[in-house]
Amino acid sequence: xxSGALGVAIAAFGLSRRGPFAILSTLAGGALIARGATGHCxxxxxxxVTEEDKxxxxxxxxxxxKGTVTITKPRQEVYAFWRKLENLPRFMRxxxxxxxxxxxxxxWRAAAPAGRQVGxxxxxxxxxxxxxxxxxxxxxxxxxxxGSVTFEDAPGGRGxxxxxxxxxxxxxxxxxxxxxxxxxxxxxxxxxxxxxRLRAILEAGEVPTTDGQPSDILRKTKRQxxxxxxxxxxGKVLExxxxxx
Amino acid sequence: xxxxxxxxxxDVRTETVPxxxxxxxxxxxxxxxxxxxxxxxxxxxxxxxxxxxxGDILGHEFMGEIVEIGPEVKxxxxxxxxxxxxxxxxxxxxxxxxxxxxLCDNSNPNAAMTAKxxxxxxxxxxxxxxxxxxxxxxxxxxxxxxxxxxxxxxxxDGLADEQVVFLTDIFPTGYMAAENAEIEEGDTVAVWGCxxxxxxxxxxxxxxxxxxxxxIDREPSRMAMAQTAPGDVVLVDFEKENVVEKLLDITGGxxxxxCIDCVGTEAFGHGPGIMLDYxxxxxxxxxDRPNVLRQAMQACRKGGxxxxxxxxxxxxxxxxxxxxxxxxxxxxMGQTNMxxxxxxxxxxxxxxxxxxxxxxxxRGTLEDAPDLYATFRNKKSExxxxxxxxxxxxxx
Numbered sequence: 179x180x181s182g183a184l185g186v187a188i189a190a191f192g193l194s195r196r197g198p199f200a201i202l203s204t205l206a207g208g209a210l211i212a213r214g215a216t217g218h219c220x221x222x223x224x225x226x227v228t229e230e231d232k233x234x235x236x237x238x239x240x241x242x243x244k245g246t247v248t249i250t251k252p253r254q255e256v257y258a259f260w261r262k263l264e265n266l267p268r269f270m271r272x273x274x275x276x277x278x279x280x281x282x283x284x285x286w287r288a289a290a291p292a293g294r295q296v297g298x299x300x301x302x303x304x305x306x307x308x309x310x311x312x313x314x315x316x317x318x319x320x321x322x323x324x325g326s327v328t329f330e331d332a333p334g335g336r337g338x339x340x341x342x343x344x345x346x347x348x349x350x351x352x353x354x355x356x357x358x359x360x361x362x363x364x365x366x367x368x369x370x371x372x373x374x375r376l377r378a379i380l381e382a383g384e385v386p387t388t389d390g391q392p393s394d395i396l397r398k399t400k401r402q403x404x405x406x407x408x409x410x411x412x413g414k415v416l417e418x419x420x421x422x423x
Numbered sequence: 424x425x426x427x428x429x430x431x432x433x434d435v436r437t438e439t440v441p442x443x444x445x446x447x448x449x450x451x452x453x454x455x456x457x458x459x460x461x462x463x464x465x466x467x468x469x470x471x472x473x474x475x476x477x478g479d480i481l482g483h484e485f486m487g488e489i490v491e492i493g494p495e496v497k498x499x500x501x502x503x504x505x506x507x508x509x510x511x512x513x514x515x516x517x518x519x520x521x522x523x524x525x526l527c528d529n530s531n532p533n534a535a536m537t538a539k540x541x542x543x544x545x546x547x548x549x550x551x552x553x554x555x556x557x558x559x560x561x562x563x564x565x566x567x568x569x570x571x572x573x574x575x576x577x578x579x580d581g582l583a584d585e586q587v588v589f590l591t592d593i594f595p596t597g598y599m600a601a602e603n604a605e606i607e608e609g610d611t612v613a614v615w616g617c618x619x620x621x622x623x624x625x626x627x628x629x630x631x632x633x634x635x636x637x638x639i640d641r642e643p644s645r646m647a648m649a650q651t652a653p654g655d656v657v658l659v660d661f662e663k664e665n666v667v668e669k670l671l672d673i674t675g676g677x678x679x680x681x682c683i684d685c686v687g688t689e690a691f692g693h694g695p696g697i698m699l700d701y702x703x704x705x706x707x708x709x710x711d712r713p714n715v716l717r718q719a720m721q722a723c724r725k726g727g728x729x730x731x732x733x734x735x736x737x738x739x740x741x742x743x744x745x746x747x748x749x750x751x752x753x754x755x756m757g758q759t760n761m762x763x764x765x766x767x768x769x770x771x772x773x774x775x776x777x778x779x780x781x782x783x784x785x786r787g788t789l790e791d792a793p794d795l796y797a798t799f800r801n802k803k804s805e806x807x808x809x810x811x812x813x814x815x816x817x818x819x
């Protein structure tokens with residue numbers, strides 16, 4: 179039902195606009211309408227929802243995501259960067275910090291939707307140097323989770339293929355994941371994005387960004403001011419001020 | 424600072440915005456001395472490129488003086504005069520290593536969004552939608568240039584802005600179009616569109632050894648400019664002629680050896696095919712109007728090449744793919760791999776082989792942007808190419 183309604187909304191969005199996105203969102207909307215009608219969700223397979231999960235009650239389901247990226251750097255270098263867990267927040271946007279407390283354990287802090295913060299302690303459960311790292315959170319975590327990352331040589335000496343699998347139980351089970359999707363923090367897209375940033379750091383030495391460029395600053399300022407009385411005027415003053423800096 | 428901002432379809436304004444800052448170690452800030460409006464900016468102006476947001480700063484053709492550099496930029500210093508390529512490229516990924524810098528893996532912060540539509544994302548571009556990175560452009564007093572240690576090229580002394588500013592895009596784009604067409608000595612090359620890229624494609628075709636260029640347009644001033652190219656140029660007016668029949672006639676029934684589509688997604692024309700495109704675009708069930716591509720596929724000689732520098736964004740209808748397959752055509756397309764062409768083409772300018780300033784018809788300041796966009800869009804007053812020079816005054 180939710181799919182059906184969302185489908186109608188997205189299709190309507192598509193039909194109300196032009197350009198390739200319009201066509202694609204119209205099609206995507208159509209697919210969701212079909213899903214609402216049939217109950218079959220092709221996206222479940224894409225998003226990596228497992229068979230066991232499907233049998234579980236919705237509030238007990240975990241979210242599983244997979245992602246992969248090819249990085250034009252030697253496997254040892256990619257592995258070493260990842261193994262230094264303190265590096266993870268540099269490319270995993272929702273992580274705020276990871277602190278290694280001993281050879282196996284680390285404390286993680288992450289941003290959750292709606293400005294909340296969650297934390298957990300993770301333990302490395304498997305480690306094969308230059309090949310694989312697996313970890314899982316310990317009892318008492320805000321977000322119980324586990325994951326693994328593998329590193330393999332790309333054929334023909336063309337760098338390293340990194341494959342990540344994560345599964346976690348959002349605070350409110352699948353409802354949490356649904357909310358995350360609504361707020362644009364869909365887990366699968368997030369891991370793809372994170373892996374692109376990892377590649378950028380290792381290959382180009384920095385993460386590409388437009389945060390803080392002129393149009394961005396102006397938009398954020400305007401958004402903060404919102405529709406408060408006199409906001410337009412204050413916005414104008416700020417624009418003027420910005421030019422003097 | 425002053426900047427030219429997109430505010431919606433046919434709504435471009437010169438506004439006051441904050442100055443750009445260094446955001447990454449490999450950034451530089453350029454004080455813009457000359458910037459140009461590109462034909463592809465008109466796709467933004469016409470509102471057909473998705474993911475534009477009101478307030479986006481336009482412009483991907485700009486040059487100027489380095490005023491600030493990030494800590495990782497070792498090859499440039501404040502005061503250097505540089506031309507900035509319009510594609511943003513890291514210089515160290517798989518694609519940059521192969522010279523395919525317009526397909527850079529690392530420069531588009533919104534790559535995941537673009538990958539949903541195209542399977543993967545090309546390089547980020549200045550001022551060309553959030554799908555292409557959302558970078559602020561260079562139609563401004565100052566611009567932030569990422570990967571400044573890889574992209575910008577210093578301008579040799581003695582060359583004026585007007586001579587080198589088109590190395591930012593349209594000269595290399597026209598040149599790569601000719602290279603992609605794999606022109607052989609003696610070829611007849613058909614070029615659709617005598618806008619700025621078409622003008623450079625025509626001249627580049629002769630550099631690669633074309634014996635004859637057939638230039639297709641309908642604007643008299645553009646066709647007259649095409650005819651000034653150093654070589655045998657035959658003109659075809661697509662308003663007056665059936666283009667495919669005419670091309671077959673001129674080439675003695677064989678068809679042009681190589682075809683270059685410098686028009687892209689917003690072709691004009693007449694006939695049932697394009698009329699259906701107009702209707703479908705209005706109904707939003709087709710995104711592009713591939714009329715030129717249809718003509719090229721029909722006219723191109725067997726075993727010929729079709730090179731496509733013109734921009735396409737989405738889904739095309741009613742392409743006779745069977746014609747392409749059965750005639751064994753080769754296609755090459757995509758954004759320009761700028762970094763490969765900057766130095767050799769700068770050399771050609773320096774050697775006096777070509778003076779790219781010939782395309783300029785209109786000059787102004789940033790404040791003139793709304794007028795210049797409208798003039799360029801409507802091809803008023805024989806407009807072919809507009810440049811803007813912040814801070815300069817123009818008597819006209």
